[in-house]
Amino acid sequence: xxxxxxxxxxxxxxxxxxxxxxxxxxxxxxxxxxxxxxxxxxxxxxxxxxxxxxxxxxxxxxxxxxxxxxxxxxxxxxxxxxxxxxxxxxxxxxxxxxxxxxxxxxxxxxxx
Amino acid sequence: xxxxxxxxxxxxxxxxxxxxxxxxxxxxxxxxxxxxxxxxxxxxxxxxxxxxxxxxxxxxxxxxxxxxxxxxxxxxxxxxxxxxxxxxxxxxxxxxxxxxxxxxxxxxxxxxxxxx
Numbered sequence: 068x069x070x071x072x073x074x075x076x077x078x079x080x081x082x083x084x085x086x087x088x089x090x091x092x093x094x095x096x097x098x099x100x101x102x103x104x105x106x107x108x109x110x111x112x113x114x115x116x117x118x119x120x121x122x123x124x125x126x127x128x129x130x131x132x133x134x135x136x137x138x139x140x141x142x143x144x145x146x147x148x149x150x151x152x153x154x155x156x157x158x159x160x161x162x163x164x165x166x167x168x169x170x171x172x173x174x175x176x177x178x179x
Numbered sequence: 180x181x182x183x184x185x186x187x188x189x190x191x192x193x194x195x196x197x198x199x200x201x202x203x204x205x206x207x208x209x210x211x212x213x214x215x216x217x218x219x220x221x222x223x224x225x226x227x228x229x230x231x232x233x234x235x236x237x238x239x240x241x242x243x244x245x246x247x248x249x250x251x252x253x254x255x256x257x258x259x260x261x262x263x264x265x266x267x268x269x270x271x272x273x274x275x276x277x278x279x280x281x282x283x284x285x286x287x288x289x290x291x292x293x294x295x
Binding site for chain 2: 076108109110111112113116156158166167168169170171172
């Protein structure tokens with residue numbers, strides 16, 4: 068079956084430094100991948116996605132890297148700010164099954 | 180515009196009672212999902228509705244859990260004879276179609292269920 072994991076449960080980063088959050092997945096039959104940000108008391112919010120035929124995609128201060136060979140996904144946040152404090156989830160989409168499998172999440176905390 | 184809304188925001192119940200959780204998706208969204216998020220955990224898929232098709236119930240953890248979607252809009256998740264392990268945040272999400280790279284899932288704020 069599908070699984071998504073290998074998150075570090077917590078990541079502490081100095082304000083202004085770059086953050087890298089990693090995710091691994093097991094099933095190669097995935098269509099695309101999403102990163103979500105979940106702030107305390109709120110539902111997950113879409114950050115960025117990447118198709119399975121791409122290996123890099125950039126947004127505003129965020130970059131997602133996909134390595135299909137080792138089934139690994141990462142989210143890089145540049146110049147981390149206090150507002151970036153949240154739990155970050157990766158999600159793997161299997162469109163043929165209309166399923167999204169979420170990882171367990173990484174809590175990002177920012178040191179002043 | 181209005182996002183996905185859920186009610187109640189918090190629900191405390193006694194073990195053995197039934198509860199109903201409500202989700203109002205974004206107008207026009209044909210796909211609706213329910214997830215469960217236990218403390219410090221990721222999102223666990225429960226059930227998926229797509230238009231008039233039969234729902235995908237493959238994630239429901241037991242027959243105590245059921246869900247309906249009336250008129251292709253509002254959905255209700257019902258948990259019968261609640262147990263303490265049912266305590267979690269229940270999240271609803273909607274999208275225009277089954278998830279593709281073009282159709283983002285929008286999440287509601289969730290209902291925090293506590294079973295005493």
